[in-house]
Amino acid sequence: MITRDTRAFLEAARGCAPDFGAATAKAAFLVSPDGFGRADESASDNRYMADAGGFDAARALDQHRGLQAALSGVLPTLCFPGLPDAPDGLFPNNVFATAPGRLVVGRMRHPVRQREAARDDIRGFFRDVLGYAETDLSGQPHACELTGALVIDRARGLGFCGLSERCDEEGARLMHAAFGLRATLLFDLAPGEYHTNVVLAVLAGRAAIVCPGGFADAAAVEAIATLYAPHAVVLSPGEHAAFAGNAISASADTVWMSAGAASALSPDSRRALEAAGFALRAVPLDAIEAAGGSLRCCVAEIY
Numbered sequence: 001m002i003t004r005d006t007r008a009f010l011e012a013a014r015g016c017a018p019d020f021g022a023a024t025a026k027a028a029f030l031v032s033p034d035g036f037g038r039a040d041e042s043a044s045d046n047r048y049m050a051d052a053g054g055f056d057a058a059r060a061l062d063q064h065r066g067l068q069a070a071l072s073g074v075l076p077t078l079c080f081p082g083l084p085d086a087p088d089g090l091f092p093n094n095v096f097a098t099a100p101g102r103l104v105v106g107r108m109r110h111p112v113r114q115r116e117a118a119r120d121d122i123r124g125f126f127r128d129v130l131g132y133a134e135t136d137l138s139g140q141p142h143a144c145e146l147t148g149a150l151v152i153d154r155a156r157g158l159g160f161c162g163l164s165e166r167c168d169e170e171g172a173r174l175m176h177a178a179f180g181l182r183a184t185l186l187f188d189l190a191p192g193e194y195h196t197n198v199v200l201a202v203l204a205g206r207a208a209i210v211c212p213g214g215f216a217d218a219a220a221v222e223a224i225a226t227l228y229a230p231h232a233v234v235l236s237p238g239e240h241a242a243f244a245g246n247a248i249s250a251s252a253d254t255v256w257m258s259a260g261a262a263s264a265l266s267p268d269s270r271r272a273l274e275a276a277g278f279a280l281r282a283v284p285l286d287a288i289e290a291a292g293g294s295l296r297c298c299v300a301e302i303y
Contacts, residue, residue: 001183002159002176006223009185013158013227016182020157021100023205024249025301027076029122030068033060033090033288034082041110042088045165046194046292048243059287064090067283067298074250074281080122089116090288091297094148094195095138096122097179098303103132104178106146107139109166114138130302135178137171144171148195148297152179155205159184160224162196162215187220197246197296200224204249207231207276211240231276239264243294250299253277258285258294 001012036057071077082089095116097104103126108114117138126132137144144150149167151160159181161172169186176184190213193199199214208228212221212235225232235244242264247257255278262282265273273280285295 002173002186003184004186006185006219009183010223010227012183013156016156016158018155018205020182021154022303023155024251025075025303027078027302028071028250029078029080029092029300029302030064030298031080031090031092032082033057033064035084035087035089036060036082036291037087038291041112042292045109047192048198048289048292054290056287056290060290063283063285063287064298067285067295070281070283071250071256071299074254083116083119086112086116088113088291088293090291091148091293092116092122092300093297094145096300097146098126098132098301099179100303101132103127103134104146104175105134105136105138107137107142107144107171109143109145137174137178140174142168142171142174144175145195146175147301148197150175150179150184151196151200151202152181153202153205154303157182160196160200160202161186162189162193162199163187164189164194166194185220185223188216190214190216195297198243198293199240199245201245201247201296202228203247203255203276203278204252207233207273207278209233209235209245209247211235211245213237213240214245231272233269233272233276235269236266239266239269243289244269246294246296248296248299249278254279254281256281256283256295258289259283260286260289261294
């Protein structure tokens with residue numbers, strides 16, 4: 001099922017047992033911010049991106065190394081080199097994502113990011129080292145920026161796809177099929193939002209972080225909160241703006257976000273995460289956040 005009908009989706013989702021697959025990834029990979037800088041094409045529809053003067057490439061590289069070191073304490077975390085002509089290529093989860101035994105390559109909206117999909121080192125790693133099959137969506141015309149646009153509950157096989165200039169309805173259908181999902185809810189993001197994973201995170205299949213201001217349709221927010229109740233953490237505008245929605249569970253008992261996001265969390269939000277069984281882990285990423293993304297955007301999961 002792939003639908004905009006929140007009632008139909010909720011009815012179907014409630015019947016999906018958590019037996020679709022592992023709730024969290026077995027490994028992850030990053031891409032180093034070696035070519036880090038302001039990508040003007042990406043900035044055209046990413047309001048979170050700083051002006052050119054707000055970019056510090058050396059500090060971003062140092063913080064990125066810290067992120068890899070921290071994540072490596074929880075799961076194997078690889079890092080591929082960045083490309084000099086891919087200034088925001090440190091967000092690989094938009095371009096590459098996996099299902100068990102399969103690599104999915106997305107179609108980026110902007111040409112500056114489309115070149116990332118041609119990387120044979122990353123494709124070759126999955127093909128020749130891991131033996132993964134490949135589903136390549138990069139050559140078709142519909143934007144589908146993978147786990148930036150599509151937040152997935154891996155335990156139950158559910159998708160939550162926010163539509164924007166970075167993902168249209170046909171792109172959503174292509175991703176739904178590529179990941180073999182049981183049910184996907186389609187909804188429009190609020191004006192000015194570019195990716196779903198900035199306003200929604202599903203944590204290990206049993207909790208959700210939701211930023212209502214990022215959704216154009218309140219019914220979608222209500223459906224998601226209902227599905228994950230009592231562990232739906234609804235964030236304030238301030239928490240949303242600090243990237244607290246751009247979080248990820250790297251293991252069944254941890255939730256990761258940037259240090260800036262963690263510092264913006266209210267006591268109620270912290271208690272809600274603790275009640276859901278998650279220890280909060282935070283990493284300084286303010287230099288990276290100048291590029292309009294945060295911790296979740298940096299992490300491509302390997303299932």
